[in-house]
Amino acid sequence: MNLKTYKAGFAAYLILVFTIFGCKKDPYKGVESNEKSIENFSMGTGFTQIGAAVVDRAAGTVKVKVLVEDNTDFSKVKPVIQQSYRATVSPASGSEVNFLAGNYKYNYTVTAETGESREWEVIVEPFTETILGTYDITGLVLYGGTGPEYGGGAVLSLTSKPWIWPVSDGPQVELDNSITFKLTGVTPTGKTTGTFVNDAGADGKYANFIYTPDPKTDVNKFYRKIPKGEGKWERDYTNDILTLIAADGSSVNCSFLGPGTEDLGNKQTKTIVNNAFAFSLNGNDDWSAIYTDYDKFVKKPRRYWVEVKKRN
Incomplete structure (x- = not known):
C-alpha cells in the first residue's frame, strides 16, 4: 500500500467514526425534568453538624442538628444545598441566610426545569453537649x-x-x-x-x-x-x-x-x-x-x- 492509498483509507475511517458518534442522540433531549426537591443540605463552613440532614420529601422539610459552640452564629449561615437534577434553588446554595429571624426555620424554593416550584422548610435544631x-x-x-x-x-x-x-x-x-x-x-x-x-x-x-x-x-x-x-x-x-x-x-x-x-x-x-x-x-x-x-x-x-x- 502506497502512502496516498493509506491516507485516503485513514480519512475514510475518520469520516465513518464522526458519522457514527455524531448521529448519536441525547436520550434526555426534549425531556424536561419536573423534580423539585432538596436532595442534601449542610450548614457550611463554621458549623459542626450532627449527622446528615434528614430530608422528608413527603412533608417538604429538611431537619439539621447543629452543635452549639462559643462562636456559633445562626444569623449568618451560608448553607451548601444540593437540589434535584436541572432544578434551581432560591436563595442559591452558598447565599447567606438568617435562621434566627425565623426561629431557626428558613424557607427555600426549588424550581424544576418545567417551571413548577415547591417550598421547602429547613429546620435547624440547635444541640448542646451537656457533659462539658x-x-x-x-x-x-x-x-x-x-x-x-x-x-x-x-x-x-x-x-x-x-x-x-x-x-x-x-x-x-x-x-x-x-x-x-x-x-x-x-x-x-x-x-x-x-x-x-x-x-x-x-x-x-x-x-x-x-x-x-x-x-x-x-x-x-x-x-x-x-x-x-x-x-x-x-x-x-x-x-x-x-x-x-x-x-x-x-x-x-x-x-x-x-x-x-x-x-x-x-x-x-x-x-x-x-x-x-x-x-x-x-x-x-x-x-x-x-x-x-x-x-x-x-x-x-x-x-x-x-x-x-x-x-x-
Whole structure:
C-alpha cells in the first residue's frame, strides 16, 4: 500500500467514526425534568453538624442538628444545598441566610426545569453537649445483692462501710477527685467526642477497691469504672451511651444521668440530686451469702453510680 492509498483509507475511517458518534442522540433531549426537591443540605463552613440532614420529601422539610459552640452564629449561615437534577434553588446554595429571624426555620424554593416550584422548610435544631465542664465527685453508690425479691438487695454508699475497705486508699479518697470534660469534635455518624481528665484531688489518691474481710477480694473490675488520669470519651445520643476510653485503649460504657429517681424494683430506688455516671454491673448470685456485705459488694453487685456535681 502506497502512502496516498493509506491516507485516503485513514480519512475514510475518520469520516465513518464522526458519522457514527455524531448521529448519536441525547436520550434526555426534549425531556424536561419536573423534580423539585432538596436532595442534601449542610450548614457550611463554621458549623459542626450532627449527622446528615434528614430530608422528608413527603412533608417538604429538611431537619439539621447543629452543635452549639462559643462562636456559633445562626444569623449568618451560608448553607451548601444540593437540589434535584436541572432544578434551581432560591436563595442559591452558598447565599447567606438568617435562621434566627425565623426561629431557626428558613424557607427555600426549588424550581424544576418545567417551571413548577415547591417550598421547602429547613429546620435547624440547635444541640448542646451537656457533659462539658468540671464535676466534683460527691458519692459512690451501689445497688447489689442476691435475691432482691426476698430482701437480699440494697442501695448502699461505698463509704458507708469503711471497715470493708483499705484504710489509706478506700473509696473515701475519691471524694476530693474531679472530672473535666472537653469537646474535640463530632463523628460522621453524629457522636460527640472529646477528652477527659480524672484528677486525683488534693490528696493525690485514687481508690484501690479491695474488699478486705475474708475472703479478701480485688473488686476494681466493678468499681474502677472511671479511668484514672487522662482519657477520651464518645457519646451516642441515639442510645444514651457514654463511652469512656482509658489511655491504654480499654473502654467502658455508662449513662450520664440528671436529677431524678430510678426505680430498681422490689421497693428499691436510687435518687440522683445533681448528676451521676451510671454503670450496669454483672455479678453472680450467691444464695449461700445472701444478706451479707460480701454478697452485695463482691458477688452480686448490680448497678453502680458515681455521683457528681458540676462546678459553676
